[in-house]
Amino acid sequence: MGNKYSGLQIGIHWLVFLLVIGAYCAMELRGFAPRSYRPWFNMVHVSCGISILVLMVTRLLVRLKYPAPPIVPKPKPMMTGFAHLGHLVIYLLFIVLPVIGLLMIYNRGNPWMAFGIVMPHAAEANFDLADALKSWHVTLANLGYFVIALHAAAALMHHYFWKDNTLLRMMPRKRS
Template identity: 90%
Template sequence: MGNKYSGLQIGIHWLVFLLVIVAYSAMELRGFFPRSYRPLFNMVHVSCGITILTLMVARLLVRLKYPAPPIVPKPKPMMTGMAHLGHLVIYLLFIVLPIIGLVMMYNRGNPWIAFGIVMPHAAEANFDLVDMLKSWHVTLANLGYFVIALHAAAALMHHYFWKDNTLLRMMPRKRS
């Protein structure tokens, strides 16, 4: 194995990063637009969420096939353990968050749109479930800000403070 992740892993990582920015932006910025734009912002948010879920599952499967390239110089075991815990949290967060969102949308009992397509919905709304799921979805999404910041800060600390190859392993390859 080389000193970098595979091109597929790198591509999925940065694509998920961009989709997370778009998904978060759709919810954070929708209040600045007329209410008539709300369905468009919701569709963008949900479509990004579904794509993130799909890519995170694919990334997990690829990760099981291709182990992480070694960090040079090798970090202390505690650092490695913290990194594994952090990545577990990221995988869980960006798999569970979209699932909660999808179950929430389905149980609203009315049509909703993803990728410009009307999606299936429950025959009857379950507002108690929807309210509980929405609370969890918002809480986990807010936790996502912290987790993303911590992940980015850790990558920068590895690069600039500990001077290892952690960040470089996930950077796209330069074209020859």
Template identity: 40%
Template sequence: MSWKNTESRYGSLTIALHWLTLLLIAGVYACIELKGNFPKGSETRELLKQWHFMLGLSVFLLVWLRLLVRLASPTPRIEPAIPAWQATLARLMHYALYLMMIGLPFAGWLILSAAGKPIPFFGLELPPLVDKNPDLAGQIKEWHETIGNAGYFLIGLHAAAALFHHFVSRDNTLVRMLPQRR
């Protein structure tokens, strides 16, 4: 399998970036869900919050590489071709997912900045994006949580659509993004 996309399937680079992004996003959601099992102020809860941020920021950085690869490579054809309305919905879904992968981590960085908290990133401390402003932190946090919760729906719908295409439509939508068997 080539590392580049072709007209018929995604290359190994795109496939690896896709599944690595999924693993990172799963980690982001797992950390934030698990933190509720620990008392406020506990070391484990704070560690989970740090990992939530660091994994989220990793998604933010990785998405820019994904976008570069996407812009520089052809998108493989779906065979047999899907109706135009499905192609439009798929494109809108991808836009929403990319906006989420950029917007949520950026919002997380803004929240920590406005809250006046340290901004950890794997041993580094990142600079704040804005001055301390607890009201702003609270407003952005509400937005972050709402969009984050909507992310469960978007990701689930994305996965359900891939399975629908594979098992019902019987096209190559899902197969294009799976590692090739030897």
């Protein structure tokens, strides 16, 4: 086993990173654009969310097949436990968040778009369910800011404070 994640794992990690930025930006910045652009921002948000869901499930399956490369020097067991807990939270968040979002827009009963394609919707709207799902979606999305910040801070702490190879394991390979 090498000292880095596989190219596939590294690629998925950084692609998900970019898609998460896209999803969050689409929602945060839509208020600055004319109202007529809102469907476009919503489509970008939903398309990023679906892509994140597919990539996170793929990443989880790949992660089950290929174990993580060792951290050198080896951290204390408590640190390893926190790392596993943090990664579990990230996997759950970025799988559950898009699922809840998809269920929410499906149950609104209105046409919606992803990747420029009109998607199926419930024949009859269930606004109570859609509102409850929206509340969960917004809460988890806001929690996502904290989780992402904690993940990035931990990677930087590993690199600059504990001086191990945690961050380097996920960095893209240099071309020769």
